[in-house]
Amino acid sequence: MTPAGTAVALRGVTKAFPLGDGRTLPVLDVGHLEVPAGGCTVIKGRSGSGKTTLLNLIAGVSVPTDGAIVVHGTEITGLPEARRDRFRAERIGYVFQNFNLLAALSALENVMLAMMFASTVPRRQHRARARAILDRLGLGARVGHKPGQLSRGEQQRVAIARALANDPPLLLADEPCASLDATTAGDVLEALLAVCREAGKTLLVVSHDELVLGAGDRLLDMARINARAEPAA
């Protein structure tokens, strides 16, 4: 069980990658971590400190070698893969460093795509909801554009809209501003924080960007969370 008001809890979570020669490379060892519900929690850490691995484990796209991960009261490490996929589609939004939009789809279709994998929003409302979210993020005039026709800042806004498509209570963002210039990064971060606060989402961001580190309600250090991480210089 996790205390009420906890969005994410990790207990004794380790992750090691096989090296192919029978040995493994341990990259993560988190004894205990709780992320409170609501607000923006930022986890800082150097490259290679296990930030992305931690987010992937919380999102359920990879499984820990050991330990338990609870997201909004559901222990995702105990779920079969198909149920974990469904849980992720409906309860977790994911914003990637490189946006990861589908090149053949328009901005609107990229947002609607996320709804295809969940049953949170009725099918007949997909288009209207996607349009409304894109409008809210200032992309109302760009809904029919393909990712290649959008600026990098616009692409990341589409990615944020996609993460919000199924109205998940938890948003994960992996270095959301790392691929953007300083001005654009500021605008995108502001938009991300604004929509999450408006809708009362829990936002968990991992970053080593000073701009992001100063924007959160709580700041955690990967060096303290992960026993395998090297301490910051």
Place this chain on the structure above:
Amino acid sequence: MTPVAVVWRYLQGRAVSSALTVVAVALGVSLVIASVLLTRGIREGFIAGATDYNLIIGAKGSPTQLVLNVVFRMDAPTPNIPLGAYEDLRRDPRVEAAVPVAMGDAYQGFRYVATTDAYFAPFPWRRHAPELSAGRLFRSEDPGKPDYEAVLGADAARRTGLRPADRFFEGEEMAAYPLTVVGVLRPTGTADDRAIFISLPSYWEMNEISRHAAVRPLTAVLVRPKRLSDLTALHRGWNVSPEFQAALPTAVLLNVFNWLGVVEDVLLAVLAVVTVVVALYLFVTMYNATLERRREIATMRALGAHRATVLGIVLLESGAVAALGGLAGILGGHAIAAVGSSLLAARGGPVTHALAFGLLQPVTLGAVVSLGLLAGLLPAMLAYRTEVAEHLAPF
């Protein structure tokens, strides 16, 4: 969005590659469809054009040449036989019907076939006797009084534009003796459609005028015995003669079908190779596309797509390309078969029903889509097994 919409966008996103793959599949399917339609059309053309006469008497030589020339109007005519042979057969008590035939020159590519009105007689044992669609048959039976009347087969009338009462001739020396069209036959689907029938006296007279040869030759005599048990004796009796041969049309047809069977076997082997090449092309295209999209596949999985969903999307795309290629190939195959059969027919080849729709089309489409799904299976498994975290990583 639906998986179908995603597949459609993927196909649009790689329009050139998708179109080339569809064209490759369509070409392969066209070859299969055209080959099957044409070989089947030729086989059915031979069956439809087969004669109801059991025996053909002609000059010594190749029985295949005799039957192909007299019945199907193919190959060169065999040497002539004397009129006496026909008279002997007409007097033979074992013979129910004997019809003399002389193969002449051609008018605008349509061969003159000289015969008697017995050629058109609706004997009860005939499957389909030629019937008139307009006019009447020629009536001359008096060898001394040629009437220069002609009855045209349906194709010959249509292609030459000749109608009853029209007059025509081939060669300057015949200008003073033009033939008059007195009748046109209904289409029969046989070589008769491409023939111009004239009476034997007219033929002999034309021969005399153009070649200055006062002979009354025949090419062959079509024979129907009264009893099938007499067939063997008639066949053997005429074959022992040094001048004549007696050919069994069914035996010759069987021989032709054996050759067609060999051609079909070779064609089948070629088509099998074509099928493998097309399937491999489709496989390579889908495999490369899936490799290129592993990041997008990982993204879809990270958004909550099940493994089965991404597998389904790849299979659907492969199946859609195959289905589009299959449909285009079926249409293309029919177009090739139409051109092929009309070229063959224009050269006197027996071909019918080349464009007939039946089980072939749906079975081919089903097979192509199945092959497409099979070609997409390995790429789909690649998508299914894509390691999400590994392919989400930044470039």
